[in-house]
Amino acid sequence: MPIDLELSPKQKRPAGEPCCEPVVYPEIAREKAERTAAVAKALGDPVRMQLVDVLRRHAGEVCVCELVPLFDLSQPTISHHLKVLRDAGIVGSERRGLWAYYYVEGNALEELSEWLSN
Amino acid sequence: MPIDLELSPKQKRPAGEPCCEPVVYPEIAREKAERTAAVAKALGDPVRMQLVDVLRRHAGEVCVCELVPLFDLSQPTISHHLKVLRDAGIVGSERRGLWAYYYVEGNALEELSEWLSN
DNA sequence: TTATTCCATTGACATTTATCTCTTTAATCG
């Protein structure tokens, strides 16, 4: 488990050489790292990646029954992957009648995206 | 396992209502999804997130011996995390004398970053 | 040279967590 980052005192070194250049403290705090890593982790599966890709590209909402035949996976498995994405806050769902529609949450990917491109 | 995406024929529906709006095919192909997901997966741990953050922020290279005390983890565990990042192509390392220096590979995060922000 | 110390990686292992399938449950309509 990561903790908030503090530099411990250096160990002794062989006389001549300095060990390293001074370290840069991560400005990304533990909590932010955990949030961002959680999003990355949820995206860290090709199926979920493609699910999000479909949903993003669609702009609106997509029915689960349309997502399932896109993959060579059972409906419960797709449902499970969607739940992972839901738990990570990446997608949301709405039930209308018999069907459930999924969509990408607006700002879910923003923090990760910004961190990556800054 | 994901496969290249093809829409299967629709199942029959209850007469009245159409199931869904037409689906958008993912333009992200399976192979790209796998590459990008692999990068996301490697970033999907707070420790690795912070490791990459330190390395990115430093612009140059950082010695492992400086990275270890930033976390409440043993040195071999940090080494394992670094290996995950290395295997994902996100970081590289160079040994100079007694010490190993890590740095972020130039374009490693680009594909994911672009996908996220497009 | 040889031994010793130091830094990092690797291997083996236990524990936890993911992934996936097969039911089963829940809910919505005709």
Next chain:
DNA sequence: CGATTAAAGAGATAAATGTCAATGGAATAA
């Protein structure tokens, strides 16, 4: 009711995470 769609539960297999111990290499000391 019966058909249909999605989610949830149980459980098997696979993978990730962390530790300690061992190995590999490079510099220093004797």
